[in-house]
Amino acid sequence: MxxxxxxxxxxxxxxxxxxxxxxxxxxxxxxxxxxxxxxxxxxxxxxxxxxxxxxxxxxxxxxxxxxxxxxxxxxxxxxxxxxxxxxxxxxxxxxxxxxxxxxxxxxxxxxxxxxxxxxxxxxxxxxxxxxxxxxxxxxxxxxxxxxxxxxxxxxxxxxxxxxxxxxxxxxxxxxxxxxxxxxxxxxxxxxxxxxxxDFAAWQRQGAQGDALDAQLAYWRQRLDPHAVLELPSDRPRLASLDVQGARYSIVLPPALTQALKELGLREGRTLFSVLLAAFNVLLQRYSGQDDLAVGTPVAGRSRSELESLIGLFVNTLVLRSDLSGDPSFRELMGQVHDSALGAFAHQDVPFEKLVEVLQPSRRLNVSPLFQVMFVLQNAPVALPPVPGVRMEAHPVDVGAARFDLTLVASEEARGLRLIAEYRTALFDEATVARMLGHLRSLLQAVVLDAGQRVSVLPLMDEAEQRQVLLDWNDTRVDLSSTATLPELIQAQVERTPDAVALAFEGRTLTYRELDARANQMAHALIARGVGPEVRVGLLLERSLELVVALLATLKAGGAYVPFDPCLVYTS
Structure with missing residues (x-):
């Protein structure tokens, strides 16, 4: 048989x-x-x-x-x-x-x-x-x-x-x-x-029968076709797909790179599993989701006859991880390793066939089955020596991104380079730089103790912790000045009269305009007897006019008493 x-x-x-x-x-x-x-x-x-x-x-x-x-x-x-x-x-x-x-x-x-x-x-x-x-x-x-x-x-x-x-x-x-x-x-x-x-014809002949059914059964059991990773972004996702992209990279030092390899060896795991497990922890902490699906490419050249051909052979696998129950990083590495082995054993199913069979919820602005990719890149292309010339090949950043976020790990002489390719419609460079900094902190922590629960693995380094916990919470204010609020605003009017002072729902007021309107209303209030110890009730929705009324009351010498329009009832 x-x-x-x-x-x-x-x-x-x-x-x-x-x-x-x-x-x-x-x-x-x-x-x-x-x-x-x-x-x-x-x-x-x-x-x-x-x-x-x-x-x-x-x-x-x-x-x-x-x-x-x-x-x-x-x-x-x-x-x-x-x-x-x-x-x-x-x-x-x-x-x-x-x-x-x-x-x-x-x-x-x-x-x-x-x-x-x-x-x-x-x-x-x-x-x-x-x-x-x-x-x-x-x-x-x-x-x-x-x-x-x-x-x-x-x-x-x-x-x-x-x-x-x-x-x-x-x-x-x-x-x-x-x-x-x-x-x-x-x-x-x-x-x-x-x-x-020839390969395309052979692939189509193989995309049928019991072998295909067995492979598809694995993926049906393994994947949730309707799960979507919701990473917080700097801007809402557009209704149409925007593939404009950029890249940001950092290099892990050789000592940390070696420590990550040694961690994999001790645990019987590959560098791929170590890095993907850490990436999953990062995605969980950013998204708050425990069920994560990450794509990864495979060469699709499982036979030696295909190795020397040019063509589209690459296939995409979806690796699903479950971080519920707060596993240790060591346990998560094992889970990621097993998930990768299972996926590689069932890699003959084209990704397009998976999408056709699993029928995920389709939106033109979201990739099906996964939105984030992880790539462990092989060594760069080694060109044969050519007498008289020296040739060096380098991939080109085309300024586009196929997925929301792709993490590429590539080993260099200086260490392990981590490249984040991201959609600029969703993320700013500063956000992606912070992500990679957090990933570096995670990796530094797991090489020290892989038994830590993923919930306690640190994201911030000492500098960021000091900034968030101390610098940004230093709210002390020098109150030695005796100037009143109207006087402070009047001084700002004199410094920058045409600068925008207020903005609300598409409308703006400059400092000059704010001061003029407040003065006009203050004169009207004074004419009606407003002065020191006189209270002025303000029944206004949040608006530019509310700020004008507050400042006018103070200029008139009175005290304002705000009323919430939602709590005021008439008989």
Missing amino acids: TSPSDDKRSRLAELLRGKTRPSLRVAASSGQERMWLQERLSPGNAALHMAVTVRISGQLDPVALSRAFQAVVDRHDALRTTFPEHEGRPLQHVAPDLKLSISEVDLGNLPEPLREPEALRHVREDVRVPFDLERGPLLRAVRYRLAADDHLLLLTVHHIVSDGWSMGVLVREVAELYQAFTSGQAPTLKPLPLQYA
Whole structure:
């Protein structure tokens, strides 16, 4: 009797032998359909653009670079794919050939200090240029020439034909082919065993039957499709989706980074589980919710035949954690670890299929199933040595955010970098900076004692505690001045007459206007006998007029007696 995994391998083997190879116009994969729909809902959505820059130092051969770039386009069908619509759904159309050139922007005529800032300004603009999914191409390349021996290569691809892993494949193969062409050698890249359209057909064949039902049963039992994380934000969520985003980062020192790794080793947990558990504590403390769902990406390349391909393979898993009952951090780590193992064991279900089957409450301004993502990033792309030049690749911040908040952990020589990508429509930079500071405090506490209950883990460092408990509560006021309130306000009128003194429901009064109205009313009160020891009843709703009446009474020398309009009844 064959197992479901044996069936999958046999279907993949048939594709590799070309027995069921798709035509040049075939159905899109489930991930591509999701990207296509997101592009339709928000045309030109920069959050769906993937970009990387390659800094090239040394004597560059532009012709060899262009040949290398074109050879990669020729090699990968995904880079020649567009998406015509058929009966309301996208199809993959693979062009048999596609000639692409590398655009050049020469910045060498600028003063040397201005070249790099200008190149980065161009990068920020160019990565946001929309793609046309139906006409293509869905890959662009721009080379910014800063000097004869200094270039910046920008590669931008739409997410519908690429993912993070693919960007690494793209950059490495361009570098390897460039090396071959500049040295006069034949390229040594191995022939691809299959193309992305083969994978898409295989994925659709596998998205049925008992194996799929078993996987879906796990997710039905595991997830609450209607749960929504309600993080407090600086502004209310807009009715429409706003993907404008920014990033803020901190670096944990090497000592703390090492301590986190050692904690994982002692407890038999991974660094992924340690960091995600701490992130869950942070989310619970901010939201007040115990039931948390966080998304995390997986490469989706469970077989070696897929590792060298460019295309959209990445899948998204939803990891649910329960912080009710105030568990210890050690217990929470174990729960997160088990949740991750279960999710990874059932990762073959495309995220789009989960959404289709679980049918979460859908809102255009909220992501389904989860709103926050956690990513433990692998090592940066290592490029092969190329004689005569030095190449370094770096991902590009496209100025957009696919989710409300994404925490990316990436190990560097200086320590562990924590990057928060956030939607600027919801959060200010200061708020996100405070979040990361609180996460750092949590991590510092758990490496000292993982047995602490999550409710007692500190968020604030000593400086913030002193600010909140002491500085902000220092309410002492110097009352040595004998000036009255009307005199103090009159002095402010003389200093800043045109500054806004009052604002209420869209209306404002400057200090000059407030003083003039109060004086007018004070004269009317004096004419009616108001003076020292005379009480003036004020029956007014909260308004600008109420403040004018209060100040006028004091200017007239009387004392005001406010009445609550809600408690006053007439017979």
